[in-house]
Amino acid sequence: xxLFTIIYYLIASIVYLLAIPYLLIKxxxxxxxxxxxxxxxxxxxxxxxxxxxWFHTCSMGETKAIKPIIENLDDNINISVITxxxxxxAKSLSSNVRYLPFEIxxxxxxxxxxxxxxxxxxxxxxxxLCAKSKGAKTFLINARISDKSYNSYKKFSFFYKRVFENIDxxxxxxxxxxxxxxxxxxxxxxxxxxIKLAQLPQITKEFKKTEDILITAGSTHExxxxxxxxxxxxxxxRLVIVPRHPERFEKVNLLVSDFAKKKNLSYHRxxxxxxxxxxxxxxxxxxxxxxxxxxxxxxxxxxxxxNIGGHNPVEPAFFNCKLISGENIFNQKSLFECVNNYTIIKxxxxxxxxxxxxxxxxxxxxxxGDLQPILKELHGLR
Numbered sequence: 001x002x003l004f005t006i007i008y009y010l011i012a013s014i015v016y017l018l019a020i021p022y023l024l025i026k027x028x029x030x031x032x033x034x035x036x037x038x039x040x041x042x043x044x045x046x047x048x049x050x051x052x053x054w055f056h057t058c059s060m061g062e063t064k065a066i067k068p069i070i071e072n073l074d075d076n077i078n079i080s081v082i083t084x085x086x087x088x089x090a091k092s093l094s095s096n097v098r099y100l101p102f103e104i105x106x107x108x109x110x111x112x113x114x115x116x117x118x119x120x121x122x123x124x125x126x127x128x129l130c131a132k133s134k135g136a137k138t139f140l141i142n143a144r145i146s147d148k149s150y151n152s153y154k155k156f157s158f159f160y161k162r163v164f165e166n167i168d169x170x171x172x173x174x175x176x177x178x179x180x181x182x183x184x185x186x187x188x189x190x191x192x193x194x195i196k197l198a199q200l201p202q203i204t205k206e207f208k209k210t211e212d213i214l215i216t217a218g219s220t221h222e223x224x225x226x227x228x229x230x231x232x233x234x235x236x237x238r239l240v241i242v243p244r245h246p247e248r249f250e251k252v253n254l255l256v257s258d259f260a261k262k263k264n265l266s267y268h269r270x271x272x273x274x275x276x277x278x279x280x281x282x283x284x285x286x287x288x289x290x291x292x293x294x295x296x297x298x299x300x301x302x303x304x305x306x307n308i309g310g311h312n313p314v315e316p317a318f319f320n321c322k323l324i325s326g327e328n329i330f331n332q333k334s335l336f337e338c339v340n341n342y343t344i345i346k347x348x349x350x351x352x353x354x355x356x357x358x359x360x361x362x363x364x365x366x367x368x369g370d371l372q373p374i375l376k377e378l379h380g381l382r
Contacts, residue, residue, distance in 0.1 A: 004162055008125060012104050016040070035084055038099040045098055047111045052076030053378060054113040054136065056100060056127065060085035061334025062119040065142065065196040067093055072375050075114065082122075085331065106130045114381045117141055117374075121149075125159070128166035137168050137381065141374055142195045144173045145180040153184055161185030171195075171374055174367055195369035196338050201290045201315045209295045210276050213237030213357065216292055216321070219244040219311040220302035225252050227305055229259045231351035234279055240292060242283040244302060244311070249284040256282050290315055298322045298357055304329050305347055313339050317363040324353055324360070340364045 019040075027036040037043035048054065053075045057063045063079070063086045070077050070093050079090040080100040090097040101109050103126040116131040117139045132138050145153055153160060164170075164186040171192045172178045178189045215237050217228045221244055232239050243252050253269060260267035265279040270288070276295075283292065293299060299316035301323060303309060309331030316323050323342040336342065341361040345353050353360075 005129065009104065009107075012102075012126075016102060016104055031084065035087070035099055038101075039082075040102050042101055042105060042109070045101060047109050048078040048096055048098065048113070050076045050078070050096070051112055051114060052078050052096075053115045053117060053381070054078040054080065054131070055117045055119070056080045056122055057082075057086055057090070057119045058122055059083040059334070060089045060331060061196070062086065062142075063089040063093070065198075065334075066117075066119065068199050069117075069195075069371055069374060069378070070094070072371070073378060075378075075381075078113065100124075100127070103127070110134055112136070115139060115378060117378070120144060123160065123163050125163050128163060132166045132168075137377075138166060139374070139377065140167050140170045142173060142369070143170050143181060143186075143189075144177045144194075145184075150180060153180070157184050169377060173369070190373060192371075192373050193367040193369035194338055195371055195374070196335060197314065197365055197368040198371045200365075200368065201293070201318045203291045203294050204287070205291045207291055207295050208275070210238055213297045214240060214276060214295060215298045215300065215354070215357075216240045216242065216296040216316075217300045218242050218289055218293065218302055218316065220252075221245075221306050221308050222248070224302050224305045225255055227347060227350060228300055229256065231354055233354075234263070234265060236354045236357060237297065238276055238278070239280045240276060240283060240296070241280070242289055242292065246284070246286060249282070253282055253284065256280055290319075293319045293321060296321050298324065298354075298360070300350070300354075301325045304332075305350075310336075313342060313363070314365065317342070317365050320362045320364060322357065322360040323363040324350070338366050340366060 023036055023040050026032055038045040055066050077094040078096045079094050080098045081087045081090050082100060103124060106126040107130050110130040112134045113136040116136045120142050128138050170186050170189045172181055172189050173194045175191055178191050181189050225241055257267055260280050267280045268278045270281055270283040271285050293316045299321040301311055303311040304326030307328050310329035313323060313336050317339040325344055327344055329336055341363045343360060
Protein backbone atom coordinates (compact mmCIF):
# COMPACT_ATOMS: atom_id res chain seq x y z
CA UNK A 1 0.00 0.00 0.00
CA UNK A 2 1.46 3.36 -1.07
CA LEU A 3 1.98 6.31 1.25
CA PHE A 4 -0.59 8.27 -0.78
CA THR A 5 -3.21 5.55 -0.20
CA ILE A 6 -2.50 5.46 3.55
CA ILE A 7 -2.83 9.22 3.88
CA TYR A 8 -5.96 9.29 1.71
CA TYR A 9 -7.56 6.53 3.77
CA LEU A 10 -6.75 8.28 7.07
CA ILE A 11 -8.23 11.57 5.83
CA ALA A 12 -11.38 9.79 4.59
CA SER A 13 -11.71 8.03 7.97
CA ILE A 14 -11.47 11.30 9.87
CA VAL A 15 -14.06 12.92 7.59
CA TYR A 16 -16.34 9.95 8.15
CA LEU A 17 -16.05 10.08 11.95
CA LEU A 18 -16.78 13.80 11.98
CA ALA A 19 -19.80 13.33 9.72
CA ILE A 20 -21.48 10.56 11.75
CA PRO A 21 -23.76 12.87 13.83
CA TYR A 22 -24.93 14.64 10.66
CA LEU A 23 -25.52 11.33 8.88
CA LEU A 24 -27.58 9.97 11.78
CA ILE A 25 -29.79 13.04 11.74
CA LYS A 26 -30.09 13.05 7.95
CA UNK A 27 -31.06 9.36 7.91
CA UNK A 28 -34.27 10.23 9.76
CA UNK A 29 -35.50 11.89 6.59
CA UNK A 30 -37.69 9.39 4.71
CA UNK A 31 -35.84 10.23 1.49
CA UNK A 32 -32.55 8.94 2.92
CA UNK A 33 -33.67 6.33 5.45
CA UNK A 34 -32.41 3.48 3.27
CA UNK A 35 -29.61 5.12 1.29
CA UNK A 36 -27.63 6.64 4.17
CA UNK A 37 -27.60 3.51 6.40
CA UNK A 38 -26.65 1.45 3.35
CA UNK A 39 -23.81 3.67 2.18
CA UNK A 40 -22.39 4.83 5.47
CA UNK A 41 -23.20 2.02 7.92
CA UNK A 42 -23.45 -1.00 5.54
CA UNK A 43 -27.01 -1.69 6.68
CA UNK A 44 -28.46 -4.45 4.45
CA UNK A 45 -25.70 -3.69 1.98
CA UNK A 46 -23.46 -6.74 1.79
CA UNK A 47 -20.83 -7.39 -0.87
CA UNK A 48 -21.85 -8.84 -4.21
CA UNK A 49 -22.23 -12.58 -3.81
CA UNK A 50 -21.14 -13.62 -7.30
CA UNK A 51 -18.26 -12.70 -9.53
CA UNK A 52 -19.34 -11.00 -12.72
CA UNK A 53 -19.27 -7.65 -14.51
CA TRP A 54 -19.78 -4.85 -12.03
CA PHE A 55 -21.32 -1.60 -13.27
CA HIS A 56 -21.22 1.52 -11.14
CA THR A 57 -23.44 4.53 -11.93
CA CYS A 58 -24.63 7.56 -10.05
CA SER A 59 -28.29 8.33 -10.78
CA MET A 60 -31.19 7.28 -12.97
CA GLY A 61 -29.94 8.79 -16.25
CA GLU A 62 -26.58 7.05 -16.09
CA THR A 63 -28.22 3.78 -15.06
CA LYS A 64 -30.61 3.90 -18.01
CA ALA A 65 -27.67 4.42 -20.34
CA ILE A 66 -26.05 1.08 -19.46
CA LYS A 67 -29.21 -0.91 -20.28
CA PRO A 68 -28.27 -1.68 -23.94
CA ILE A 69 -24.82 -2.83 -22.79
CA ILE A 70 -26.25 -5.18 -20.18
CA GLU A 71 -28.75 -6.58 -22.68
CA ASN A 72 -25.81 -7.70 -24.83
CA LEU A 73 -23.98 -9.53 -22.03
CA ASP A 74 -24.43 -13.08 -20.76
CA ASP A 75 -22.38 -12.63 -17.61
CA ASN A 76 -23.65 -12.17 -14.08
CA ILE A 77 -24.42 -8.44 -13.73
CA ASN A 78 -23.78 -6.50 -10.51
CA ILE A 79 -24.75 -2.83 -10.21
CA SER A 80 -23.88 -0.24 -7.58
CA VAL A 81 -25.39 3.25 -7.47
CA ILE A 82 -25.32 6.48 -5.46
CA THR A 83 -28.88 7.87 -5.61
CA UNK A 84 -32.34 6.55 -4.80
CA UNK A 85 -33.53 7.04 -8.39
CA UNK A 86 -30.48 5.19 -9.66
CA UNK A 87 -31.24 2.32 -7.29
CA UNK A 88 -34.83 1.97 -8.51
CA UNK A 89 -33.74 2.03 -12.15
CA ALA A 90 -30.95 -0.50 -11.50
CA LYS A 91 -33.42 -2.98 -10.02
CA SER A 92 -35.06 -3.22 -13.44
CA LEU A 93 -31.72 -4.30 -14.93
CA SER A 94 -30.36 -6.74 -12.34
CA SER A 95 -31.30 -8.56 -9.15
CA ASN A 96 -27.83 -7.74 -7.77
CA VAL A 97 -28.04 -4.05 -6.84
CA ARG A 98 -26.23 -2.23 -4.04
CA TYR A 99 -25.60 1.30 -2.84
CA LEU A 100 -21.88 2.02 -3.17
CA PRO A 101 -20.45 2.21 0.37
CA PHE A 102 -18.34 5.12 1.52
CA GLU A 103 -14.71 4.70 0.48
CA ILE A 104 -13.28 3.56 3.84
CA UNK A 105 -15.40 0.39 3.59
CA UNK A 106 -14.38 -0.55 0.05
CA UNK A 107 -11.14 -2.44 0.84
CA UNK A 108 -13.21 -4.93 2.88
CA UNK A 109 -16.46 -4.74 0.89
CA UNK A 110 -15.20 -5.30 -2.65
CA UNK A 111 -14.85 -8.91 -3.82
CA UNK A 112 -13.18 -10.16 -7.00
CA UNK A 113 -15.01 -9.25 -10.22
CA UNK A 114 -14.22 -9.82 -13.89
CA UNK A 115 -14.54 -6.11 -14.61
CA UNK A 116 -15.54 -2.82 -13.07
CA UNK A 117 -17.34 -0.49 -15.51
CA UNK A 118 -17.89 3.03 -14.19
CA UNK A 119 -20.03 5.70 -15.84
CA UNK A 120 -18.86 9.23 -16.56
CA UNK A 121 -17.44 11.16 -13.58
CA UNK A 122 -17.61 8.68 -10.70
CA UNK A 123 -13.88 8.96 -10.03
CA UNK A 124 -13.63 7.37 -6.58
CA UNK A 125 -10.01 6.59 -5.76
CA UNK A 126 -10.61 3.56 -3.51
CA UNK A 127 -13.20 2.15 -5.90
CA UNK A 128 -10.77 1.71 -8.78
CA LEU A 129 -7.80 0.85 -6.58
CA CYS A 130 -9.56 -1.94 -4.67
CA ALA A 131 -11.37 -3.41 -7.68
CA LYS A 132 -8.14 -3.57 -9.70
CA SER A 133 -6.11 -4.97 -6.79
CA LYS A 134 -8.64 -7.81 -6.50
CA GLY A 135 -8.38 -8.81 -10.14
CA ALA A 136 -10.95 -6.73 -12.03
CA LYS A 137 -10.19 -5.07 -15.32
CA THR A 138 -11.27 -1.45 -14.86
CA PHE A 139 -13.11 0.79 -17.33
CA LEU A 140 -14.39 4.35 -17.31
CA ILE A 141 -17.10 4.80 -19.96
CA ASN A 142 -18.88 7.84 -21.39
CA ALA A 143 -16.14 9.91 -19.79
CA ARG A 144 -16.31 13.66 -20.13
CA ILE A 145 -14.93 16.81 -18.54
CA SER A 146 -17.19 19.82 -19.06
CA ASP A 147 -15.91 23.35 -19.65
CA LYS A 148 -17.37 24.34 -16.29
CA SER A 149 -15.52 21.66 -14.30
CA TYR A 150 -12.27 21.61 -16.30
CA ASN A 151 -10.44 24.16 -14.12
CA SER A 152 -11.49 22.36 -10.93
CA TYR A 153 -10.09 19.10 -12.27
CA LYS A 154 -6.78 20.80 -13.12
CA LYS A 155 -6.43 22.16 -9.57
CA PHE A 156 -6.54 18.60 -8.25
CA SER A 157 -4.62 16.98 -11.09
CA PHE A 158 -2.23 15.37 -8.57
CA PHE A 159 -5.20 13.40 -7.21
CA TYR A 160 -6.77 12.44 -10.53
CA LYS A 161 -3.42 11.21 -11.80
CA ARG A 162 -3.53 8.64 -8.96
CA VAL A 163 -7.10 7.67 -9.87
CA PHE A 164 -6.25 7.15 -13.54
CA GLU A 165 -3.32 4.90 -12.63
CA ASN A 166 -5.91 2.25 -11.73
CA ILE A 167 -8.10 2.57 -14.82
CA ASP A 168 -7.18 0.20 -17.64
CA UNK A 169 -9.29 1.70 -20.43
CA UNK A 170 -11.31 4.90 -20.89
CA UNK A 171 -14.04 5.49 -23.47
CA UNK A 172 -14.51 9.25 -23.88
CA UNK A 173 -17.35 11.19 -25.47
CA UNK A 174 -15.34 13.66 -27.61
CA UNK A 175 -11.81 14.45 -28.74
CA UNK A 176 -11.86 17.45 -26.38
CA UNK A 177 -12.67 15.14 -23.47
CA UNK A 178 -9.88 12.81 -24.55
CA UNK A 179 -7.30 15.61 -24.59
CA UNK A 180 -8.40 16.83 -21.15
CA UNK A 181 -8.34 13.34 -19.67
CA UNK A 182 -4.83 12.70 -21.00
CA UNK A 183 -3.69 16.05 -19.60
CA UNK A 184 -4.93 14.87 -16.19
CA UNK A 185 -2.95 11.64 -16.44
CA UNK A 186 -5.34 9.24 -18.17
CA UNK A 187 -3.97 6.57 -20.51
CA UNK A 188 -5.49 4.31 -23.15
CA UNK A 189 -8.34 6.69 -24.05
CA UNK A 190 -10.65 6.02 -27.02
CA UNK A 191 -13.38 8.35 -28.34
CA UNK A 192 -16.71 6.62 -29.05
CA UNK A 193 -19.28 9.41 -28.57
CA UNK A 194 -22.05 9.66 -26.00
CA ILE A 195 -23.48 6.20 -25.27
CA LYS A 196 -26.69 7.74 -23.94
CA LEU A 197 -27.41 8.28 -27.64
CA ALA A 198 -26.57 4.75 -28.71
CA GLN A 199 -30.27 3.92 -29.09
CA LEU A 200 -32.00 6.68 -31.01
CA PRO A 201 -35.73 7.22 -31.64
CA GLN A 202 -37.37 5.51 -34.58
CA ILE A 203 -40.59 6.27 -36.41
CA THR A 204 -43.15 3.57 -37.12
CA LYS A 205 -45.45 5.59 -39.35
CA GLU A 206 -44.97 8.59 -41.63
CA PHE A 207 -47.45 11.44 -41.26
CA LYS A 208 -47.91 14.28 -43.73
CA LYS A 209 -46.29 17.54 -42.66
CA THR A 210 -48.69 20.45 -42.24
CA GLU A 211 -48.13 23.73 -44.08
CA ASP A 212 -48.59 25.61 -40.81
CA ILE A 213 -46.12 25.49 -37.96
CA LEU A 214 -46.88 22.40 -35.89
CA ILE A 215 -46.52 22.80 -32.13
CA THR A 216 -46.55 19.54 -30.18
CA ALA A 217 -47.11 19.49 -26.43
CA GLY A 218 -45.55 16.11 -25.64
CA SER A 219 -46.04 13.92 -22.55
CA THR A 220 -48.15 16.47 -20.68
CA HIS A 221 -49.39 16.05 -17.11
CA GLU A 222 -52.16 17.46 -14.92
CA UNK A 223 -52.36 21.29 -15.15
CA UNK A 224 -49.91 21.44 -18.04
CA UNK A 225 -52.56 21.18 -20.76
CA UNK A 226 -54.40 24.14 -19.23
CA UNK A 227 -51.17 26.15 -19.07
CA UNK A 228 -50.40 25.39 -22.71
CA UNK A 229 -53.93 26.20 -23.91
CA UNK A 230 -53.94 29.51 -22.02
CA UNK A 231 -50.61 30.39 -23.66
CA UNK A 232 -51.70 29.37 -27.17
CA UNK A 233 -53.05 31.46 -30.03
CA UNK A 234 -53.93 30.15 -33.47
CA UNK A 235 -51.50 32.55 -35.14
CA UNK A 236 -48.66 30.57 -33.56
CA UNK A 237 -49.52 27.47 -35.60
CA ARG A 238 -51.50 24.25 -35.12
CA LEU A 239 -51.39 22.64 -31.68
CA VAL A 240 -51.08 18.93 -30.94
CA ILE A 241 -51.51 17.75 -27.35
CA VAL A 242 -50.19 14.32 -26.32
CA PRO A 243 -50.99 13.50 -22.65
CA ARG A 244 -48.54 11.21 -20.89
CA HIS A 245 -51.13 8.89 -19.31
CA PRO A 246 -54.02 7.33 -21.28
CA GLU A 247 -56.34 7.37 -18.25
CA ARG A 248 -56.40 11.17 -18.60
CA PHE A 249 -57.52 11.21 -22.25
CA GLU A 250 -61.20 11.83 -21.47
CA LYS A 251 -60.50 14.58 -18.95
CA VAL A 252 -58.14 16.35 -21.34
CA ASN A 253 -60.66 15.95 -24.15
CA LEU A 254 -63.29 17.89 -22.17
CA LEU A 255 -60.77 20.61 -21.38
CA VAL A 256 -59.59 21.00 -24.97
CA SER A 257 -63.03 20.79 -26.58
CA ASP A 258 -64.35 23.53 -24.27
CA PHE A 259 -61.33 25.70 -25.06
CA ALA A 260 -61.74 25.17 -28.81
CA LYS A 261 -65.44 26.14 -28.70
CA LYS A 262 -64.73 29.33 -26.73
CA LYS A 263 -61.97 30.33 -29.15
CA ASN A 264 -63.90 29.21 -32.25
CA LEU A 265 -61.14 26.79 -33.24
CA SER A 266 -61.47 23.47 -35.04
CA TYR A 267 -60.66 20.39 -32.98
CA HIS A 268 -60.62 16.62 -33.27
CA ARG A 269 -59.33 13.56 -31.46
CA UNK A 270 -56.58 11.61 -33.19
CA UNK A 271 -58.46 8.34 -32.69
CA UNK A 272 -61.27 9.73 -34.86
CA UNK A 273 -59.08 11.01 -37.67
CA UNK A 274 -55.35 10.32 -37.85
CA UNK A 275 -54.23 13.64 -39.27
CA UNK A 276 -53.48 17.17 -38.13
CA UNK A 277 -56.00 19.13 -40.18
CA UNK A 278 -57.66 20.83 -37.21
CA UNK A 279 -56.35 23.81 -35.27
CA UNK A 280 -55.99 21.61 -32.19
CA UNK A 281 -55.58 17.82 -32.11
CA UNK A 282 -55.66 15.61 -29.02
CA UNK A 283 -53.60 12.47 -29.53
CA UNK A 284 -55.50 9.84 -27.56
CA UNK A 285 -53.48 6.90 -28.84
CA UNK A 286 -50.26 5.39 -27.51
CA UNK A 287 -47.04 4.91 -29.45
CA UNK A 288 -47.33 7.89 -31.81
CA UNK A 289 -45.17 10.51 -30.12
CA UNK A 290 -41.96 10.02 -32.13
CA UNK A 291 -43.98 9.82 -35.33
CA UNK A 292 -45.46 13.22 -34.47
CA UNK A 293 -42.13 14.72 -33.38
CA UNK A 294 -40.84 13.80 -36.84
CA UNK A 295 -43.18 16.38 -38.45
CA UNK A 296 -43.23 18.93 -35.61
CA UNK A 297 -41.58 22.33 -35.74
CA UNK A 298 -41.82 23.10 -32.03
CA UNK A 299 -42.09 20.81 -29.00
CA UNK A 300 -43.29 21.96 -25.59
CA UNK A 301 -42.05 19.08 -23.46
CA UNK A 302 -44.28 18.13 -20.55
CA UNK A 303 -43.42 16.95 -17.08
CA UNK A 304 -41.27 19.99 -16.28
CA UNK A 305 -43.90 22.69 -15.78
CA UNK A 306 -45.17 20.59 -12.88
CA ASN A 307 -42.92 18.88 -10.32
CA ILE A 308 -42.61 15.63 -12.32
CA GLY A 309 -38.94 15.78 -13.27
CA GLY A 310 -39.28 16.28 -17.02
CA HIS A 311 -39.28 13.86 -19.95
CA ASN A 312 -36.80 12.67 -22.55
CA PRO A 313 -35.50 15.62 -24.65
CA VAL A 314 -33.46 13.36 -26.93
CA GLU A 315 -36.57 12.34 -28.89
CA PRO A 316 -37.61 15.82 -30.13
CA ALA A 317 -33.96 16.88 -30.51
CA PHE A 318 -33.31 13.90 -32.78
CA PHE A 319 -35.93 15.35 -35.15
CA ASN A 320 -34.45 18.87 -34.81
CA CYS A 321 -37.54 20.40 -33.23
CA LYS A 322 -37.36 23.74 -31.46
CA LEU A 323 -37.47 22.52 -27.88
CA ILE A 324 -39.14 24.29 -24.94
CA SER A 325 -39.22 22.88 -21.42
CA GLY A 326 -40.14 23.97 -17.90
CA GLU A 327 -37.58 24.23 -15.14
CA ASN A 328 -38.27 20.93 -13.33
CA ILE A 329 -35.98 18.64 -15.33
CA PHE A 330 -34.29 16.99 -12.34
CA ASN A 331 -34.91 13.44 -13.64
CA GLN A 332 -33.61 14.25 -17.12
CA LYS A 333 -30.55 16.44 -16.54
CA SER A 334 -28.14 13.89 -17.96
CA LEU A 335 -30.17 13.66 -21.17
CA PHE A 336 -30.50 17.42 -21.54
CA GLU A 337 -26.69 17.43 -21.54
CA CYS A 338 -26.94 15.44 -24.78
CA VAL A 339 -28.93 18.22 -26.47
CA ASN A 340 -27.80 21.48 -28.04
CA ASN A 341 -30.16 24.49 -28.31
CA TYR A 342 -33.09 24.05 -25.95
CA THR A 343 -35.07 26.67 -24.04
CA ILE A 344 -35.85 26.36 -20.32
CA ILE A 345 -38.57 28.75 -19.13
CA LYS A 346 -40.84 29.54 -16.20
CA UNK A 347 -44.58 28.87 -16.47
CA UNK A 348 -45.50 32.51 -17.03
CA UNK A 349 -43.00 32.80 -19.89
CA UNK A 350 -44.61 30.23 -22.17
CA UNK A 351 -46.90 32.59 -24.11
CA UNK A 352 -44.11 35.07 -24.76
CA UNK A 353 -41.83 32.21 -25.87
CA UNK A 354 -44.44 30.92 -28.31
CA UNK A 355 -44.93 34.43 -29.66
CA UNK A 356 -41.24 34.46 -30.53
CA UNK A 357 -40.95 30.96 -32.02
CA UNK A 358 -39.03 32.25 -35.01
CA UNK A 359 -36.20 33.38 -32.72
CA UNK A 360 -35.64 29.89 -31.30
CA UNK A 361 -32.94 27.64 -32.77
CA UNK A 362 -33.60 24.05 -33.74
CA UNK A 363 -32.34 21.53 -31.23
CA UNK A 364 -29.68 19.01 -32.17
CA UNK A 365 -27.93 16.09 -30.52
CA UNK A 366 -24.30 15.90 -29.48
CA UNK A 367 -22.08 13.16 -30.90
CA UNK A 368 -23.87 9.81 -30.99
CA GLY A 369 -22.26 6.92 -29.17
CA ASP A 370 -21.09 3.50 -30.32
CA LEU A 371 -21.46 0.61 -27.88
CA GLN A 372 -19.43 -1.89 -29.88
CA PRO A 373 -15.95 -0.96 -28.56
CA ILE A 374 -17.22 -1.39 -25.00
CA LEU A 375 -18.93 -4.69 -25.77
CA LYS A 376 -15.82 -5.95 -27.54
CA GLU A 377 -13.76 -5.34 -24.39
CA LEU A 378 -16.32 -6.97 -22.08
CA HIS A 379 -16.90 -9.97 -24.34
CA GLY A 380 -13.13 -10.42 -24.46
CA LEU A 381 -13.07 -11.07 -20.70
CA ARG A 382 -14.46 -14.57 -21.13
